[in-house]
Amino acid sequence: MGIPFFYHTDFASYDFGPSHPFQGSRFDRFMQELAERFPAVFARLDIMQPQPAGNELLELVHDRSYIDRVIALEKRRGYLSVDTQLLPGSIDAARLIVGASTAAAREALRTGLALGFGGLHHAGPDYGEGFCIFNDVAVAAAALLKDGKDRILILDTDAHQGNGTMDVFIEDPRVLFISLHQDPRTLYPGRGYADEVGEGAGKGYTVNIPMPTLSGGSMYDLALDEIVFPLIDAFKPEIIIRNGGSDPLYTDTLTNLGLTLDDLSRLMRRIAEKAKAANVPLVDLFLSGYGPYVTEGWLAILRGTLGESFELSLPEQMKFIPPEDRARIERVTRAMIEYLRANLRPYWSIF
């Protein structure tokens, strides 16, 4: 049996217009590239068609009044936020993505690993922004809570912090939300500092890891070893929902994290190996990325998650980073990690 991969041709309608950095053509392009360039890898996947999420599912996360507002806005091509216009068909496509991520999460519990296009993590209970209409990651987690699970890890590796997902579960200790993202002082959404650790009963269950610009893969390794993996051992999740696309790549046009394709693959491979070693099902969702090499980054993600080693390359060279800058980035990262561990110490004895 193949690895479940959720995909629908109607994902193409998740699109924000011709001059927008998020183009709906990315999904079909990825499937085509994968099938043509790496047919043996494509053959490992079991392509499954998702069902659109109905209001009942969306309402596990979103207020009914918000859903009604979104529907009304789409009718007049209105804006959810300055960067997110609702065009005809975008709600149906968003419902499909939510349905896909939820189905993938349930499938992963059965098979150990499932994949799909997802990660609309900037939509919160009563708002949508940052190209995100409904939060598929949060709905998938909420659906599993409703199914009776009570230890879910959401591991968000998107370059942008997952403010929507954070807001949904900010007081909920059943969902450990860990976000690795570019320093919010330098990137949208400007949230996710190391001292934001959750609220009320959820204190300690929100973990923000703000990475300095031009971190590169070795600083991500450090964050995994010092923060993420110890938390996985201590929390013992019943499932890991990982989300995030190719926007940590050095070629991304909106961000500055400086990861190579190999860095991105290694990050995913290490997460997948950790999940396997801990016997935790993994659902892997990607969808973000901006500029000309979005799908190349997705291929790197898939390569890492599946433990494959096929060749990938980018035509643009990465900017040279002088050794003194590298040393400074490492100092800043180590200081951030120390500060974060101190913030988490009241809630986690491992720190």
Ligand SMILES: [Zn+2]
């Ligand atoms: Zn992003």
